[in-house]
Amino acid sequence: MGREKVREELMKLYERVYGKCEEIAELKGGGSSREYYRLRGEGKTAVGVWGKEPIENETFIRLSGMLRANGLKVPEVLAKSQDIKYYLIEDLGDTDLLSLLHGEQKMRFARKALECLIDFQLLPEDEWKDIVGYPPLGERLVKWDLNYFKYDFLKPFGIEFDEEKLEDDFQLLGRELLSKETASGLMYRDFQSRNIMVKNGELWFIDFQGARKGPMVYDAVSFVWQAKAPFSHEERENLGRYYIEKLKSRGLKDCPSEKDLLRMAVFRTLQVLGAYGFRGLIERKRHFIESIPMAIANLRYLSENGTLDEYPELKRISEKLGCRMESEKSSFFFMGETGESCVKRSLKVSVCSFSYKKGYPENVSGNGGGFMFDCRAIHNPGRYEEYKHLTGKDTEVIEFLENTGEADEFIGNALRIVRPSVKRYLKRGFTSLQVGFGCTGGQHRSVYCAEKFTKAIKDEFPEVEVEISHREQDL
Helix, strand or coil: CCHHHHHHHHHHHHHHHCCCCCEEEEECCCCCCCEEEEEEECCEEEEEEECCCHHHHHHHHHHHHHHHHCCCCCCCEEEECCCCCEEEEECCCCCEHHHHCCCCHHHHHHHHHHHHHHHHHCCCHHHHCCCCCCCCCCHHHHHHHHHHHHHHHHHHHCCCCCHHHHHHHHHHHHHHHCCCCCCEEEECCCCCHHHEEEECCEEEECCCCCCEEEECHHHHHHHHCCCCCCCCHHHHHHHHHHHHHHHHHCCCCCCCCHHHHHHHHHHHHHHHHHHHHHHHHHCCCHHHHHHHHHHHHHHHHHHHCCHHHHCHHHHHHHHHHHHHHHHCCCCCEEECCCCCEEECCCCEEEEEEEEHHHCCCCCCCCCCCCEEEECCCCCCHHHCHHHCCCCCCCHHHHHHHHHHCHHHHHHHHHHHHHHHHHHHHHHHCCCEEEEEEEECCCCCHHHHHHHHHHHHHHHHCCCCEEEEEEHHHCC
16 A cells, blocks of 8 residues: 555544644554554644554454443544544554563553453453454464464574474474463453553553454463563563462452463464564564564573473474574674664663662663662762752763762773673673662762763673663653
8 A cells, every 4th residue: 555545544534533634654663564653733643544454453443442431541543434444543652661661660560561451351252252353362373373483483594493393392382372271361462562552651552453362371471571571580470470360369260370371481482483583584674683582582591491391392493593692692683675784782781870878770681680889989069069959961060070080980990890791791692781870869970970881881882782771860
């Protein structure tokens, strides 16, 4: 479908609801063929959607009305075209939950998302059975997704495997996933933090057009084991237990066990690797290629904790994938659409400033490791009235700390300590390292040191992704 035609049709819908459309801009899409646009006019905004699959569009539109009637926070459908290929929905802004999964709020948001998921999943079947447009998740769909991994990921990635033995593993996994003992309900199908918007502190849910009947644990695993979600394996296990306990508290029979969650994590990881293979290795979309190392790390963890022991060929493949990624020394290269060489930056260094009065920052590395540096021995500009209302990012404070020389010497020593770890982490294929700088109030010295340290690491290691946050400044 030509973009001009899509824009024209969506503007017609907008004008039907709000009047003249003054601006229309395309929004970044995800892994589907749907196109999204933000439309503005006279101070009102809306999001326009074009989708070539009428069954998806109709499911979303009808489910949205039913979910809103049951008190769930989903966008209102404002208008739709006669052929149901175009529709207009409420604009929920640009903040998705993935962008907020850090710091002390991470687990609070995650638990809230799982509670909302249960509200969705436990809706009475007679309210949605005539709305969902897809058959239940069954043996055929499971087989398709597993073959997706085999042919769209393993083969393009160049991993050899024994087809017969892998098929035996797939059949066993499929039987276990679809056991009648596993509780089923309304399955969201694509429940992940990118499909949860945050507006005025509330969670809102989008992209549920693939909903169908199926094992409820699938959605919880999709959220907790999302490749880019910054949960440690310990946090994943805690969230899994939290989800199970919440189901039990709602009186659900045949609640999943922790083993059920891990088996589903195997399936979900293979499923997303298949998608990453097709969208990334074949279609050359960078967003998907960047997620491959993280998904492989998840599969490797499932091998190391014994979950893959029942599936020997799959376990052997996971070990080969892990070795492959390590041999690349943390950089995964591919040829982009224009022929340029692109590199995946798989090591993230998370730098933060904080106040010792409020305790150490939450560990976000996923491995419990990292460095914390105490800046309180540095001459404190916060003791002077003219600097009290400023931070370590303001010019006056920067000049004060640079003139004393103490802070820069401190940062140089910190770099000498951290530098060897960064080099080793890159060589070993590790993905996360945390570095913190603390002072009395988390306002001047720690902020300055964190900023200078971040720039130094970026300059010395351009292949590393560096993320900085200032906890007490809420930045």
